[in-house]
Amino acid sequence: MKILHFADLHLDTAFTGSGMAPEIARSCRARLRKTLNRLVDLALEYKVDAVTIGGDLFEGDRVRRDTVQFMSSCFAQLAPIPVLIAPGNHDYYSPISPYARHPWPENVTIFKKPFPEPFDINDETTIWGLAHNTPSERKNLIENFKVPQDDRLHILLLHGSEVGNYVENRAAHAPFHLRDIQEAGFSFALLGHYHSARIMELESPIAVYPGSSQPLGFGEDGDHSFALLSSQPDFIECECINIATQAFHSITLNPQDASDMHNLAEEIVTSAGKRAAEANFLRLQLSGIQNKELHLDLDYLKEFLLNYFEHVAITNTMRTALDITELSQEPTVRGAFVRKLQQVLSENHDDQELVRMALQYGLDAFDGDELLK
Structure with a gap:
C-alpha cells in the first residue's frame, strides 16, 4: 500500500507580505x-x-472560482485513485x-466534521x-479518541499543531502531542500546518509533516516536500521528497572585509547558498561598522543581485566610524556602552x-533591531 501525502499548498496566497512586485507575486x-x-503526475x-491532503490546500478568503475548477480538474485526472482532504x-x-x-469528482472525499471519520482505502x-x-x-481534536480494536492499519489525516517536539513560529491550531496519536491507536x-518537513518518532516513525510544497515567504527555511x-x-x-522550485533567502552580513562593491556582491551571492531551480528571492541586511575604503553603492549592489534573484x-544598518564617535559622546546608557567597548578595542x-x-x-539592540534569521 502506497500513499502520496502533501499539505499547505496555499493556492491563491497573496505573497504581498514579502514586498514583491505584483507581477512577481x-x-x-x-x-x-x-x-x-x-x-498529480507523481x-x-x-x-x-x-x-x-493535510489541509490549507488554498486560501479560503482569496480563492478564485477558476482555481477551484483547476483543483477539481487535477483531482479528476487521478480517478479512480481516492483523494482525501482534511481541511485546515x-x-x-x-x-x-x-x-x-x-x-x-467522485474520487474526492472531503472530511467535514471536527472529529475523526473513517475511509477504507483497501481491505x-x-x-x-x-x-x-x-x-x-x-x-x-483527537483527545480521548480510540480506533477500533481490529487487525486493520489505522492512519490519521489531520491539520494541526504538534506542541511537544516540533514547534514553528506560528499559531497553534488543533494542538496535540505525539503520544495522543499513539494512545488513540493510530x-x-x-499531518499539515507546519511548513518545513519533518518525520517524527516515538519508538519508531509515527507522523510526518511534509511541509508546504513551496516556501511561501521569508523565514520558511527547511525542506518543502511531499511524503511517500x-x-x-x-x-x-x-x-x-523535496519538491520546492523557489526559495527565500535571508542574509545578515557584516561587509567590513569587502574591498570593493563587486567583491561584496559576490560574497552575498555565495552566502545565499544553494539556489532553487526556478525562482529565488533575497532579503539582505547589511550591518556592522562600514569599512572606510568601501564606497557603498546600494543601487549597484541591487542591480548586480537581480542577476541572481527575482526580488531583492x-x-x-551599517554605521561609520564617525557615527560611533558621536554615539560615544552621548550622556546615555548607549553612550556608556560604546565608550566601554571602545576602551576594550583600544587595549x-x-x-x-x-x-x-x-x-x-x-547598538542594534538599542535601536530595537533584530537579526534576520
Missing part, C-alpha cells in the same frame, strides 16, 4: 498551480493507492466554502480524517573581532 501563485500538476508515476484553518469547511459548494487500511470548521480551532499520522508512505505487514516506511530587498585585546560584533549587536 503572480508568478509565485502560478508556480503553486504548477506544483499541484506535478504532484501520484500516477508512483502508482499510489491514495492521495491525502485557512481552508476550513463550512456550508459556504468551496468544499461544500463545488461539485467535486487492510483505514484513513481517519477530520476537518477544521473554524479559522481558529484551539481544541485537541499506526501513523499524515509505504506499508508492509510488519512496518511503515515514510520518505519526504536591502536594509542598511589591543585578542578578541577584537568579537568585541566589534558585540558593539554592533548591542
Whole structure:
C-alpha cells in the first residue's frame, strides 16, 4: 500500500507580505498551480493507492472560482485513485466554502466534521480524517479518541499543531502531542500546518509533516516536500521528497572585509547558498561598522543581485566610524556602552573581532533591531 501525502499548498496566497512586485507575486501563485500538476503526475508515476491532503490546500478568503475548477480538474485526472482532504484553518469547511459548494469528482472525499471519520482505502487500511470548521480551532481534536480494536492499519489525516517536539513560529491550531496519536491507536499520522518537513518518532516513525510544497515567504527555511508512505505487514516506511522550485533567502552580513562593491556582491551571492531551480528571492541586511575604503553603492549592489534573484530587498544598518564617535559622546546608557567597548578595542585585546560584533549587536539592540534569521 502506497500513499502520496502533501499539505499547505496555499493556492491563491497573496505573497504581498514579502514586498514583491505584483507581477512577481503572480508568478509565485502560478508556480503553486504548477506544483499541484506535478504532484498529480507523481501520484500516477508512483502508482499510489491514495492521495491525502493535510489541509490549507488554498486560501479560503482569496480563492478564485477558476482555481477551484483547476483543483477539481487535477483531482479528476487521478480517478479512480481516492483523494482525501482534511481541511485546515485557512481552508476550513463550512456550508459556504468551496468544499461544500463545488461539485467535486467522485474520487474526492472531503472530511467535514471536527472529529475523526473513517475511509477504507483497501481491505487492510483505514484513513481517519477530520476537518477544521473554524479559522481558529484551539481544541485537541483527537483527545480521548480510540480506533477500533481490529487487525486493520489505522492512519490519521489531520491539520494541526504538534506542541511537544516540533514547534514553528506560528499559531497553534488543533494542538496535540505525539503520544495522543499513539494512545488513540493510530499506526501513523499524515499531518499539515507546519511548513518545513519533518518525520517524527516515538519508538519508531509515527507522523510526518511534509511541509508546504513551496516556501511561501521569508523565514520558511527547511525542506518543502511531499511524503511517500509505504506499508508492509510488519512496518511503515515514510520518505519526504523535496519538491520546492523557489526559495527565500535571508542574509545578515557584516561587509567590513569587502574591498570593493563587486567583491561584496559576490560574497552575498555565495552566502545565499544553494539556489532553487526556478525562482529565488533575497532579503539582505547589511550591518556592522562600514569599512572606510568601501564606497557603498546600494543601487549597484541591487542591480548586480537581480542577476541572481527575482526580488531583492536591502536594509542598511551599517554605521561609520564617525557615527560611533558621536554615539560615544552621548550622556546615555548607549553612550556608556560604546565608550566601554571602545576602551576594550583600544587595549589591543585578542578578541577584537568579537568585541566589534558585540558593539554592533548591542547598538542594534538599542535601536530595537533584530537579526534576520
